[in-house]
Amino acid sequence: RAPGSMDAHFTVTDVKMSNGNGDESQRNYQLGVNTDLSGDKINLLGLSFGRSTFSDRKYQQINVFASHLLSKRTQVYVGLDFMKADGEGARAALFGYQPSSDDKQTLLRVGLQNQF
Numbered sequence: 001r002a003p004g005s006m007d008a009h010f011t012v013t014d015v016k017m018s019n020g021n022g023d024e025s026q027r028n029y030q031l032g033v034n035t036d037l038s039g040d041k042i043n044l045l046g047l048s049f050g051r052s053t054f055s056d057r058k059y060q061q062i063n064v065f066a067s068h069l070l071s072k073r074t075q076v077y078v079g080l081d082f083m084k085a086d087g088e089g090a091r092a093a094l095f096g097y098q099p100s101s102d103d104k105q106t107l108l109r110v111g112l113q114n115q116f
Contacts, residue, residue: 003039008032009048026054032063042069057087061094073116079109 011030016023032048043066050061065079083092085103092105099105 001036001039001041003037005036005039007034007036009034024055026052028052043067055087057085057090059086059090059092060084074112074114076112077110079107081105081107081109 009030009032011028013026013028015026017026018024028050029052030048030050032046034044034046037043037045046063046065048063050059050063052059052061061081061083063079063081065077067075067077069075081094083094083100083105085092085100090103091099091101092103093099094105094107097105097107
């Protein structure tokens with residue numbers, strides 16, 4: 001692959017939830033691109049945008065990540081995520097983390113991953 005090769009991705013989900021109070025749907029849309037900076041998948045850069053709706057609440061999210069392979073099994077990475085929630089009482093809540101106390105949430109991740 002040539003340096004700068006891009007892989008685009010688009011995901012749509014629609015989940016219907018029901019209980020004794022009625023039905024509601026959560027719709028998610030995500031669009032992004034991953035760029036191979038080195039042409040050999042050693043240095044990757046990614047950017048994605050997401051939008052979710054649930055009842056009268058809306059959530060917008062932007063994600064940026066970079067990774068560098070140290071070997072076939074080990075990589076270092078950094079990621080920055082931001083979410084903004086809209087709607088009465090809406091709080092931002094990035095997946096896998098505690099909800100924010102208000103309508104915005106920012107997350108910075110830095111890590112080392114080793115696959116066995």
